[in-house]
Amino acid sequence: MTRLRPADHGLEPVIPAERVYAPERVPGDGEVNAQVCVIGTGAGGAVVGKELAERGLDVILLEEGLYYTAADYAGDTPMRSVRRLYRDHGFTFTMGIPNILMPLGKCVGGTTVINSGTALRMPEWAFRRWQLEHGLEALSWRELQSLYERVEPPSGVGPVAEELLGENSKIFRTGSEKLGYSGEVLTRNADGCKASGRCFLGCPRNAKRSTNVSFVPRALELGARLFTGARAERILLEGGRVVGVEASVDAPGERRRRRLTVRAPNVVLAAGAVLSPLLLRKSGVGRQHRHAGKHLRIHPASRVVGLFDREIRGQFDVPQSYHLTQFLEQGLSLEGIFVPPAVLAPAMPGFGAHHAAMMRDYDRMAMLGYRIIDQPSGSVGPSVAGTPIVWYDIGREDTRKLLRAMSLSAEILFAAGALRVFLPVAGRELLTNIDEARAFAHLEIPAADIEISAYHPHGTLRMGSSPDTAVTDIEGRVFGTKGLYVADASLFPESSIVNPMMTIMALASHVGQRMQA
Amino acid sequence: MLTEPERRIIRALAGAMLPMREELFRGVDVAGSIDDFMQGAPAALTLSTRLAIWAVELGPLAWGFGPTRFTSMDREQADRYLSRWDRSPRYTIRSLFFALKVVVMGLVYDRPEVEADFCRGRG
Numbered sequence: 001m002t003r004l005r006p007a008d009h010g011l012e013p014v015i016p017a018e019r020v021y022a023p024e025r026v027p028g029d030g031e032v033n034a035q036v037c038v039i040g041t042g043a044g045g046a047v048v049g050k051e052l053a054e055r056g057l058d059v060i061l062l063e064e065g066l067y068y069t070a071a072d073y074a075g076d077t078p079m080r081s082v083r084r085l086y087r088d089h090g091f092t093f094t095m096g097i098p099n100i101l102m103p104l105g106k107c108v109g110g111t112t113v114i115n116s117g118t119a120l121r122m123p124e125w126a127f128r129r130w131q132l133e134h135g136l137e138a139l140s141w142r143e144l145q146s147l148y149e150r151v152e153p154p155s156g157v158g159p160v161a162e163e164l165l166g167e168n169s170k171i172f173r174t175g176s177e178k179l180g181y182s183g184e185v186l187t188r189n190a191d192g193c194k195a196s197g198r199c200f201l202g203c204p205r206n207a208k209r210s211t212n213v214s215f216v217p218r219a220l221e222l223g224a225r226l227f228t229g230a231r232a233e234r235i236l237l238e239g240g241r242v243v244g245v246e247a248s249v250d251a252p253g254e255r256r257r258r259r260l261t262v263r264a265p266n267v268v269l270a271a272g273a274v275l276s277p278l279l280l281r282k283s284g285v286g287r288q289h290r291h292a293g294k295h296l297r298i299h300p301a302s303r304v305v306g307l308f309d310r311e312i313r314g315q316f317d318v319p320q321s322y323h324l325t326q327f328l329e330q331g332l333s334l335e336g337i338f339v340p341p342a343v344l345a346p347a348m349p350g351f352g353a354h355h356a357a358m359m360r361d362y363d364r365m366a367m368l369g370y371r372i373i374d375q376p377s378g379s380v381g382p383s384v385a386g387t388p389i390v391w392y393d394i395g396r397e398d399t400r401k402l403l404r405a406m407s408l409s410a411e412i413l414f415a416a417g418a419l420r421v422f423l424p425v426a427g428r429e430l431l432t433n434i435d436e437a438r439a440f441a442h443l444e445i446p447a448a449d450i451e452i453s454a455y456h457p458h459g460t461l462r463m464g465s466s467p468d469t470a471v472t473d474i475e476g477r478v479f480g481t482k483g484l485y486v487a488d489a490s491l492f493p494e495s496s497i498v499n500p501m502m503t504i505m506a507l508a509s510h511v512g513q514r515m516q517a
Numbered sequence: 518m519l520t521e522p523e524r525r526i527i528r529a530l531a532g533a534m535l536p537m538r539e540e541l542f543r544g545v546d547v548a549g550s551i552d553d554f555m556q557g558a559p560a561a562l563t564l565s566t567r568l569a570i571w572a573v574e575l576g577p578l579a580w581g582f583g584p585t586r587f588t589s590m591d592r593e594q595a596d597r598y599l600s601r602w603d604r605s606p607r608y609t610i611r612s613l614f615f616a617l618k619v620v621v622m623g624l625v626y627d628r629p630e631v632e633a634d635f636c637r638g639r640g
Binding site (some may be wrong): 077078079080083088089091097098099313315340341342343344345346350351352353355356359360362363387426427448449451 | 534555558559562611
């Protein structure tokens with residue numbers, strides 16, 4: 001386990017500082033050697049890095065963002081946290097209609113720092129589909145369970161305690177039970193949670209065991225080195241095998257980015273389903289793989305807001321602590337959420353005096369989030385500037401699913417006593433009773449009228465049994481390029497159905513344990 | 518950094534979008550907050566924000582409000598004009614306005630004193 005020390009705001013991980021190379025510590029145009037270079041420190045990179053370091057390998061972790069913990073962001077306002085911890089200052093969008101907001105972390109810990117901490121194992125029926133349809137029988141369900149068992153304890157995974165559920169989640173549970181829908185309290189990676197209500201802004205107490213306070217410090221304790229502010233530009237290849245990574249470092253006060261070359265015979269791509277395929281393509285490997293950058297799924301999501309006749313004050317509860325399991329096999333997931341005024345205000349309809357009056361009821365609002373299991377409707381490619389462009393067009397069937405999830409969510413809020421419900425649909429923002437909520441599922445509404453966001457990009461370097469259908473094998477080895485591996489959500493051949501973090505970690509652990517380095 | 522004319526447009530937008538109590542708004546420098554937030558932002562984000570700002574400023578003519586600018590409109594006219602953006606059947610127009618809402622409202626409600634005024638906090 002990673003060592004923690006008490007701090008004013010909670011706990012701080014003990015980080016071996018001598019092993020962290022911030023931009024100012026990187027010598028101008030330097031070169032370093034390692035046995036393995038891991039690109040990214042999120043759910044995939046941190047876990048694979050720790051596994052490899054535990055095996056005694058000389059590991060370098062490259063991370064484009066900087067190293068922050070609660071000591072840095074505990075006092076931040078929401079927008080300041082977003083600016084500090086999110087890629088593109090929180091404004092990462094897909095191209096297509098509608099543009100879909102897809103927040104990604106850009107810091108040590110990646111998106112684990114800014115997610116809600118939901119930590120679930122994927123259902124067996126979904127994994128069986130992975131095995132059958134993608135030839136992945138080499139990894140058994142039982143083995144997957146032991147991988148989960150390996151990554152869960154360092155992540156502090158456990159169910160949300162009843163006393164932390166909060167009024168927002170209780171409303172969700174009450175409404176669901178009244179309607180006879182089955183659900184359960186979520187498990188999260190936050191065993192020391194004090195319900196600060198800020199999971200997606202970086203836990204202010206380090207109670208959420210994102211990888212910046214769990215697997216990364218552990219990997220460093222085991223001897224790994226971490227370069228922060230270091231953006232991997234391309235993978236270096238010689239004669240069909242990997243020889244290293246070229247990165248650039250944004251050193252303070254310098255106009256030109258420093259060049260950092262990592263010489264390593266093994267490279268693990270763990271930059272996430274948006275950046276990993278891009279890097280593969282920029283390095284000239286992607287062209288051999290017709291599936292690279294394709295089959296993107298994102299779990300399109302949104303939320304409804306219910307107004308109640310009593311105070312709820314969900315801002316100071318665990319935002320995501322209860323979910324419905326009833327509709328998972330139909331591709332619908334409903335989860336409690338709650339956001340601060342700075343995030344809610346732009347999403348509420350209108351502006352001006354009417355809008356301000358609505359916001360005055362903030363303390364009486366409950367929120368419910370939902371996401372759908374989508375078709376592989378997107379792809380990732382480079383822009384002229386070399387930055388990623390995500391193309392995603394939501395299909396008619398998926399739009400119907402979104403409307404059904406929205407309708408169910410509104411129905412639940414009304415069943416729990418909501419006076420009215422606000423929807424994220426242009427021109428149809430308000431429902432006043434449960435019948436309207438039920439009828440909503442049957443309307444034909446174009447996707448462009450729905451405000452959609454997404455938090456789970458996956459599938460862009462999918463694993464499988466052959467290069468004809470996949471980019472990597474079950475152990476993350478990229479077909480046709482020796483020494484190159486993938487260990488992030490890009491690997492998913494289909495949806496994990498539930499929030500993907502723990503499955504990414506489990507697969508990364510598998511890659512790290514099996515790598516022949 | 519926003520130019521002085523851009524700051525004026527932002528102030529007018531914030532005034533129309535967020536008619537808060539005067540004492541609450543007194544300390545809020547929305548344009549300054551945007552400048553601060555945009556430091557180090559990707560070029561595409563700063564460029565599209567500027568584009569949206571100027572589109573709002575120069576849009577009244579295209580929307581049939583005559584040869585005037587947004588910053589010259591009185592409050593009632595500005596409300597009617599911005600409603601056209603907000604309720605436009607065209608997705609692109611609506612999303613430009615939404616992007617401005619995210620930036621302006623997000624940064625104003627982000628201020629601790631504004632947040633505290635709208636939610637009472639724990640206990």
